[in-house]
Structure formats: structure tokens, C-alpha cells
Amino acid sequence: MSGAMEADRPTPCLPGERPRPVSPNIQNYRPQLTSVLSILNRVTGLLLSVCAVMLVVWLVAGAAGPQAYAAVQGAISSWIGRIVLFGATLAFFFHLCGGIRHLVWDSVHGFELRSIYISGWAVVAATLALTAAAWIAGGIMGR
Amino acid sequence: MTTRSMIIDSSDQAPRTTLMKRFPVPRRFHTTAQSRIQRGRTWPAPSGATRVKAFEIYRYDPEQAGNPRLDTFEVDLDDCGPMVLDALFWIKNKVDPTLTFRRSCREGICGSCAMTMDGTNWLACTRFISDTATPATIYPLANMPVIKDLVPDTSHLAAQYEMIEPWLHSKTPEPDKERLQSPTERARLDGYYECILCFCCTSGCPSHWWNADRFLGPAVLLQAWRWLADSRDEAKDERLDILEDPFRLYRCHTILNCTRTCPKGLNPGKAIAEIKRMVVERAI
Numbered sequence: 001m002s003g004a005m006e007a008d009r010p011t012p013c014l015p016g017e018r019p020r021p022v023s024p025n026i027q028n029y030r031p032q033l034t035s036v037l038s039i040l041n042r043v044t045g046l047l048l049s050v051c052a053v054m055l056v057v058w059l060v061a062g063a064a065g066p067q068a069y070a071a072v073q074g075a076i077s078s079w080i081g082r083i084v085l086f087g088a089t090l091a092f093f094f095h096l097c098g099g100i101r102h103l104v105w106d107s108v109h110g111f112e113l114r115s116i117y118i119s120g121w122a123v124v125a126a127t128l129a130l131t132a133a134a135w136i137a138g139g140i141m142g143r
Numbered sequence: 144m145t146t147r148s149m150i151i152d153s154s155d156q157a158p159r160t161t162l163m164k165r166f167p168v169p170r171r172f173h174t175t176a177q178s179r180i181q182r183g184r185t186w187p188a189p190s191g192a193t194r195v196k197a198f199e200i201y202r203y204d205p206e207q208a209g210n211p212r213l214d215t216f217e218v219d220l221d222d223c224g225p226m227v228l229d230a231l232f233w234i235k236n237k238v239d240p241t242l243t244f245r246r247s248c249r250e251g252i253c254g255s256c257a258m259t260m261d262g263t264n265w266l267a268c269t270r271f272i273s274d275t276a277t278p279a280t281i282y283p284l285a286n287m288p289v290i291k292d293l294v295p296d297t298s299h300l301a302a303q304y305e306m307i308e309p310w311l312h313s314k315t316p317e318p319d320k321e322r323l324q325s326p327t328e329r330a331r332l333d334g335y336y337e338c339i340l341c342f343c344c345t346s347g348c349p350s351h352w353w354n355a356d357r358f359l360g361p362a363v364l365l366q367a368w369r370w371l372a373d374s375r376d377e378a379k380d381e382r383l384d385i386l387e388d389p390f391r392l393y394r395c396h397t398i399l400n401c402t403r404t405c406p407k408g409l410n411p412g413k414a415i416a417e418i419k420r421m422v423v424e425r426a427i
Contacts, residue, residue, distance in 0.1 A: 004277040021178040021203055021211050023259070023295060025286035027170055029165045029400075030262030033151075034348055038398040046209055105397050108420050111413035124235045 033120045041098040044091040051088045086135070093130040097123040150155070154405050157274035158263050163260060179409060183212030186238050192219035197232060197278035203232040203289050208370075211289065214239075215278065227275065228256055228267040231293075232340045239310050243292040253407060254341030259285050260352035264343035266406045284346040286355065300342050303359050307385065312378035329373035335369040335414060337407050338362065344401035348393045361401035361411035368414035382426070387422050395419075 029035075060071040076082050091137050104110050110119055170180055183202055188195040195217050203211040216234050223233040228246055235242045247257040249268045256267040259282040261275050272279070275333045287295030313322070345351050345360035359367070367386060370376050386392045392415070401411040 002339075011173050018291065019175070019177055019206060020196065020205070020288040022175060023201065023283040023285055023289050024174070024178070026166050026349065027166055027172055027174065028259060028282055029285050029347060029349075030158055030161055030164060031166050032158065032161060032263075032400065034399040034401055034403050036162075037325055038349070038396060082304065100335065101366065102397060105416055106419065107418045111402065111410055112418065113154060113402055113410075114150060114152050116412075121149060 033117060037098065037120050037123060040094060041102075044095040047088070048090045048095055054084075054088075054101070055114070086131075089131045089134055090127060093134070094123070094127040097126045097130075144389045151403065152407050154403055155269075157265075157270070158261065161275075177210060178414075179210055181210050181212045183214035185215040186217065186234075188217035189237070192217075192221070193219040193267065196220055196272065198228075198234070199278045199280045200231075200234075200293070201282040201289075202292050204241070204244075205291055213280075220272065223272075224275070225271055226268055227260055227270045227272055227279070227281070230272055230279075231281075231368060238241070241292075245293055245294055252339060254406075255341035255405070257284055257341035257343045257346070258282065259346070264347045264404045266288050266343070267340060271404060276291055284342060286346055286352045295346075297342055300345060300362070302359070303363045304366060307359070307368060307370070307382070308378075309366050311370075311373070312376055312381070314377045322375040324374055330406070331372045331374070332369060334409055335365060335372065338365055338409055339368075339407060341406060343404050343406055344416060347404045349398055349400065350396055354394050355389060357390035359391050361395070361415065364392065364395065364418060365409065365414040366412040368418050371418065379421075383418075383422055386418060392418060392422070 020103065045087060058076070061068040101110075101123055103106055104119070180201065188194075196218045198218055199213050200212060200216060202214050215236060218230050222237075223229050226249075228249060231242065231246075231325065232245055235244075244267070246260070249253045249255040249256075249264050250301065253268040254266065257264060258267055259280075260267065260270055263281055264284060267281075281293065283289050283293045283295045284297075287297065288299075290296050311322075340362060342360075342362050345362040346401055348361055351360040353356055364386075367382065371379055371382055376382075395412075395415045397412060397416070399412045402409075402413070
């Protein structure tokens with residue numbers, strides 16, 4: 001959301017008239033699957049950038065030696081660490097599935113309203129399924 | 144939620160059930176001081192009315208001091224036609240003659256009565272009152288400077304429309320007869336030539352909310368594609384030169400609120416994807 005925003009611009013009006021109000025946009029417009037998935041794609045992309053930094057911290061700790069690695073491993077396996085890791089998994093799979101959806105759109109396919117809604121809900125379902133599968137697989141292998 | 148409300152087949156399905164009625168942002172979020180909406184007055188139904196429905200309507204009078212306000216009108220449904228536009232007429236004729244709105248054809252072809260009803264854009268003449276919530280909320284088209292009540296100032300959108308030069312450009316000498324088109328070539332314009340420029344899509348586009356000054360918006364880009372797709376037009380390169388810009392075209396992030404809201408059932412989102420593909424095809 002870069003660039004000049006609507007609220008910053010003076011609203012055009014006749015000379016001598018007081019500035020016109022602007023009708024509400026996000027304050028009143030109904031959230032729909034279309035806009036909600038779009039904003040979630042943005043938010044998860046942002047979160048994944050932060051996660052990338054955390055991944056680097058984990059790798060650097062591994063390279064730095066057993067003591068540093070144990071400290072980071074301890075943080076990850078704490079309750080807060082696990083919640084963060086679970087959120088990161090959700091964000092990763094959501095952004096992945098959303099990205100594939102956008103890739104299909106870029107080839108000008110799937111633009112019928114019905115397809116838009118079906119692919120949207122499919123992204124939601126696939127995100128949940130893949131996240132669950134990843135944690136179940138992680139649990140089995142961790143044993 | 145039923146499957147019918149989860150999978151939308153056609154844009155004329157009124158939004159009955161969504162998880163939230165509005166985004167969880169403060170009412171004053173991102174608004175100028177003069178845009179903040181205050182509580183207005185209530186206009187009760189005439190005595191004896193049995194089937195009464197409340198309409199919350201955005202009011203703004205440029206000739207009187209004060210901010211916009213939200214008035215509540217109680218409409219006697221037994222005395223009123225079936226459409227939201229009929230309710231607005233009923234209010235104007237029987238309750239408050241100063242209520243101001245645009246209308247002309249009352250059959251969904253002129254695009255004058257586009258407004259935000261229950262949080263989505265549509266034409267008041269083709270939206271059934273029975274498809275609205277209680278109370279129904281009626282605002283002018285979202286994100287527009289307001290002239291009075293439900294009348295938005297769309298001159299910025301008209302200027303953006305002018306920018307894409309929405310007329311036939313030809314370089315070849317004028318033929319003796321009309322410029323011919325095969326049925327297949329003509330069919331490429333289907334789904335695009337029907338646009339009535341009501342600007343429901345542009346007004347409902349979050350990308351246009353944040354970048355209205357530089358992003359052309361779905362309605363204008365659909366029109367741009369209508370001319371790019373025309374076999375008789377001979378200015379494809381120049382048209383693409385105007386469009387190929389980080390903001391004018393590429394601020395479209397395929398949110399697709401436009402396709403969800405088009406009262407003519409058109410597909411601005413697809414038209415924009417077609418333009419993006421044509422830009423790529425030109426480069427390779």
C-alpha cells in the first residue's frame with residue numbers, strides 16, 4: 001500500500017465551496033472471499049520475510065557451534081516457539097497455494113466467478129490440509 | 144453457511160452471509176475530518192403502516208454546515224415498489240424531498256443509480272429490497288468525493304477514461320464502405336462492449352482506493368481491453384505504451400472485487416489479465 005492515499009489528496013470542488021467529503025471505502029465495504037484472500041496473501045508474504053530472518057538465525061546458530069545451536073533449538077521447542085513455527089507453516093502453505101492461484105490467473109485461466117470462488121476455498125482447504133500433514137509428518141519423524 | 148453462499152456463481156447474488164459485515168478497522172480509519180460520518184435523525188414510518196423496513200442512508204448537504212450523517216428512514220413496504228430505487232423514490236416523494244440521488248432508466252442500462260448497498264456496489268434499480276439486510280445501509284459509491292447525499296463526483300474517473308482514448312484509431316486509408324469484421328472477430332468484444340460505465344467495479348477496488356490518482360482501475364482497464372481486442376483498431380502499440388506502467392496497469396493485484404460486483408456480469412479482472420498477457424506477448 002504505497003503511494004499517495006486517497007485521504008491525503010484534497011478533494012476537488014468548486015471555488016469557494018468547502019472541501020467535499022469522501023464516501024467511506026474500507027470502513028464500509030463488505031469483506032468478501034476475493035478481498036480477504038488478497039489481503040491474507042499480503043500479510044503472509046510479510047510474515048514469511050520475517051520467518052526468513054529466523055531461518056538464517058537458526059542456520060547461523062548451527063554453524064556457530066553446539067552451544068548456540070542448543071540455545072536456539074530450546075527456544076524453538078518452547079511453547080511460544082512451537083506456536084510461532086505453526087503460524088509460519090500456515091503462512092508458508094497459504095502463500096504457496098495463493099501463489100499458484102495467481103500463476104494460473106496470469107495465464108488468463110480461472111476467471112469465471114464460480115472458478116474464482118472454488119479456487120479461493122481450495123486455497124483455504126489446501127492450506128489447512130498441508131499444514132496438518134506437515135505437523136503430523138514432523139511428529140512421526142521426530143519420534 | 145450453505146454452499147450457495149460460499150460459492151458465488153454470478154455477481155447478481157446479493158451478499159447474504161459473510162464472516163464479517165465490515166473489516167475490523169475503526170470507523171474513522173483513513174478518513175479526512177470532513178468525511179467522518181455522524182449519527183443523523185430517524186424519520187418514522189407513517190402511522191398505520193404494517194410492513195415497515197428501516198433504511199440507513201448517507202446524507203450530505205454541501206449548503207449546510209456539518210459533516211455527512213446517517214439518517215434512518217422507515218419505509219412502508221406495502222406502499223412501495225420492490226427495488227431499492229423504489230424505496231428511495233418513496234422516501235423522496237413521501238418523507239424528505241431533499242434526498243438526492245442519480246437515476247435515469249430504472250432498468251439497469253444507464254448506470255446512474257450505482258451505489259453501495261449493504262457494503263457492496265450495485266445498481267439501486269436492479270437490487271431487490273428483499274435481498275437487503277435490515278436495516279439496509281445505503282451509501283454513495285465507495286471512495287468518491289460526494290457532491291450531495293448519494294451523488295458522487297466521478298469526474299476523476301471520466302478523466303481516467305479519457306486517457307485510454309476510447310475510440311477507434313485507424314492509420315489505413317478510409318475504406319469506401321464500413322470497416323468489416325468477421326463474426327469471430329466481433330465475438331472477441333462480447334463481455335466487454337456491454338460495460339455501462341457505472342463504476343461499481345472501480346469504486347469497489349481496494350487497489351484503486353489506495354492509488355486512485357495513478358491506477359486506472361477496473362472499469363477503465365476493461366474499456367482499454369475492449370479497444371485492444373477490436374480487430375479494426377490499429378493503435379495496439381500506442382495503447383499498450385500508455386498502459387505499461389507500474390501504477391496505471393500493474394497496481395491491479397487480481398483482488399477481483401470488480402468481477403464479484405459488476406451489475407452487468409462482466410469480468411474486468413479477466414480483461415486486465417488479457418492486457419497483461421498482451422504486454423508480455425509484445426515483448427517476446
